[in-house]
Amino acid sequence: MKRLSCFSFVVISLFGSHAFSVLTDGNIKNSTDLDFGSLDTKHVDVLRQLLNQETLIRMTLVKNVHALMKDMVSLQQSLVSSESEMSSLKDTTTREITELKKEVRSLKLEKNRLSSKVTRYNENIESLKENLTVVDASRRVFETQLLQEKEMFEQNTSGILADIKTEVRYLSITLLDLHKHSLEIEKNIPELIDNRYELISGRLNNSLEAYNTELRSANDKLSLALTDLQKSQQTMTDSLSDHMNNTMEDLQSELKQTQYEQLKLSSSVSSLEVFRLNLTNRQCGVFxxxxxxxxxxxxxxxxxxxxxxxxxxxxxxxxxxxxxxxxxxxxxxxxxxxxxxxxxxxxxxxxxxxxxxxxxxxxxxxxxxxxxxxxxxxxxxxxxxxxxxxxxxxxxxxxxxxxxxxxxxxxxxxxxx
Structure with a gap:
């Protein structure tokens, strides 16, 4: 703007210094000293026309100079207004930068505080993992004990079946002996044999039915015991599996919840206490x-x-x-x-x-x-x-x-x- 103002002054000066009249030989005069007597009428008219044109040109130049001066004043005012706005904008920017710096410092402090919270949560999670390891070890011990009890039951069952088979073999031998004795009696006393045979057959049939009944009862009891044992084992296995799956799901859910609750610090401590209480209840078998x-x-x-x-x-x-x-x-x-x-x-x-x-x-x-x-x-x-x-x-x-x-x-x- 300053350069434009200087350029305008130079142009005005040039116009002022070079606005000379051809008719006055470069000298600015208020009147023209010519000898009109020596000129004819035609030349005088031409001269008058030239003077009128020169006057019009001078007036136009003066108007243009005034217009340029007004434009210069307007430009100077605009320049002052722009400089004031720039100064105000600079002050506003400086204040905003200062406030942003304060907010950055506050955010850094909040970040440090949240980092300490995250560290504590990670420590709690590690503690929970250790508790899960203990639970898994207890489950393995329980499975080992269950397998041992199953083996002992199978051994006892095998012993009972072996005893029953021995008794059956003894009974078969007795039946054979009775049959031989019956044949001998039949040779000597046919009627007595028939009577005795019928008596013995009845007793034998009753004995066989009793033994069969006992065998069926023993087999049913063994089947029920085996079925109950299998159901009990399956139930305990399913319970342990569901327990572990639920515990892992709860841990994952609590981990996600803990990460989410880092943005809600007011409720994070109570959620962690509830989760610890639930985990304690599960470990004590009351879940x-x-x-x-x-x-x-x-x-x-x-x-x-x-x-x-x-x-x-x-x-x-x-x-x-x-x-x-x-x-x-x-x-x-x-x-x-x-x-x-x-x-x-x-x-x-x-x-x-x-x-x-x-x-x-x-x-x-x-x-x-x-x-x-x-x-x-x-x-x-x-x-x-x-x-x-x-x-x-x-x-x-x-x-x-x-x-x-x-x-x-x-x-x-x-x-x-």
Whole structure:
């Protein structure tokens, strides 16, 4: 801007110094001293025309110079305004940079604090892994003891069967001896033989039936004992397998939950204490598995009842959910998680609540948002502390109708932590 101003002054100076008149020989004069007497009329007219043109040119130059001066003043004002704006912008930028530096320092402190939390959580996880190692070692010892008891039972069973076979062989030998003796008696006293033979045959048949009955009873008892042993072994194996699988799943779930809860520091300590309590209960053998998932296998465009019943049971261990009433009854005290998913019918709206002992805890909407959307889905989840006998169910709050299918879309689930 300064260079432009200087250039404008130079141009004005040049115009001022070179705006000379041809008729006045380069000297600026207010009047022209010519001898009009020596000129004819035609020349005088031409001269007058030239003077008029020169006057017009001078006036035009003066107007242009004034316009240039106004433009210079306007440019100078714009330059001052721009410099003021630049100064204000610089101050604002400096303040923002200072605030950003403060925020960066605050974030660094928060990062360090979270890092210490993560370190403590990792230590807790290592402790849990050690506890799992102890549980696995206990399981192996129990399996070894079970195998030893099974071998001893099989040995005892083999001994009993061997004794029975020996008795059968002795009985066969006795029968042969009796048969020989009967033949000898038959030769001497036919009638006596017949009588004695009938008597002996009756006794022998009774003895054989008794022995057969005892053998069948012994075989049935052995079969039942073997079946019970196999069932007991299978039950214990399944229980141990489910226990370990559930423990591993819970550990993975708790690990993911712990990572998520690092962003929610206020609730992380209580979640870890609940997980430790559950793990202690499992190690002491007092963990009770309770979980269910139920659904609806058909749609209803006009349903407007109170309690939403899910008649199809997909999973229900612990027997807490009743498909007839649609209510879950807590079999034991503890912390439970409940989840509901409901889909609206076409453009209709449906709102349902998860209810605990008659009090609504959370609500979910599946509604039309004004754009004529079809089949909206509403979901929600709640964690509740239930006492034994407490009831939880799904209640309609507003709207009507729902959508489901042979593979359920509208479902209700829950499990014990």
């Amino acid at each position: 009770i598995k309770v979980a269910f998932t139920a659904g609806i296998t058909s749609s209803d465009s006009s349903w407007s009842g109170s309690t939403l019943i899910f008649p199809k049971i997909i999973f229900n261990t612990g027997g807490g959910y009743n498909p007839t009433t649609g209510m879950f009854t807590g079999p034991v005290d503890g912390h439970y998680v409940f989840f509901v998913s409901v889909q609206s019918y076409s453009t209709k709206e449906i709102r349902v609540d998860i209810v605990w002992n008659g009090d609504s805890q959370v609500r979910t909407f599946a509604n039309d948002n004004g754009d004529n959307d079809y089949y909206e889905t509403g979901v929600n989840l709640v964690v509740l502390r239930l006492n034994q006998g407490d009831k939880v169910w799904i209640k309609r709050y507003y709207g009507s109708g729902y959508v489901s299918d042979s593979i359920p879309v509208t479902t209700f689930s829950g499990f014990l932590l």
